[in-house]
Amino acid sequence: MRKKLSALLILCAASAFSVNATETLITGKVTVVEATYMPGSISFQMNVGTSLCPAGKWLQWRKNEENNKVVYSTLMTALVSGKKINFYLVDGDSGCHGSFIHLLSS
Template sequence: MKFRHILLGIASIGAFVVPQAASAYNWMYEGYVNAVEPTCMPVSVGFQTDNGAGSCPAGSWLNWLAKGSDAAAKAANTQAVLSVLITAQVTHRKVRLHGNNLNCTIDFIHLL
C-alpha cells in the first residue's frame, strides 16, 4: 500500500517535470471577419474582425504571413487563406484564429 503511494507521488512529479510543447500563439479568438485587405499578396493578407483579439484592439489589422517552403507554396497558402477570409465575410460564418500579440500576426485560421 505504501509502495503504491510512493509510485503515485513519483508519477505525479514526473508529469510536472516533463516539458510540455510550447504554443506557437498567444491567444485564440472566435468571431467574424469584417474586412479583408489583399493588397500585399502573396506575402500577406490583412483583415479585421468584429472584436479585438489578444492585445490587438478592435479595428486593428490582423496579418496572415505566407507560409511555405518556396514562392509557389507561399502564393498558394495566401490564396487559400484569402479564400477562407472572403468566404467567412460573405457568408457571415465565424473563424477561429490563433495569433500572436507581436504585430498581430495569425498562426492558424479555421472556418467554423
C-alpha cells in the same frame, strides 16, 4: 504497467488537441479583407480582438504565396457568409500575425 500506458496515451491525446500555451485565440467575424498586398500577405479585420490586437486593428497573415491564396479564400468565404473564424495569434505579438485559422460552421 497497463494503467501507466493508458494514462500516457490519454495525456498524449489530450495534449494533441489543446491550444498551445503560447497562442491566443480570437473567435469572431471577419469585417474587412485587404487584398492589395496579395499574394505576399493578407491584412484583415475582425469584430472582436484582444488587448494587443483589438477589434478593428489590422490582423496579418504572411506565409508562402500558395498558403496565402487559400487563406484569402477562407477569409472571403467568412466575410461573405457571415460565418465566424478561429484566428490564433502568437502571444505578445503586437503585429497581430496569425499562425492558424479555422472557418467555423456557426
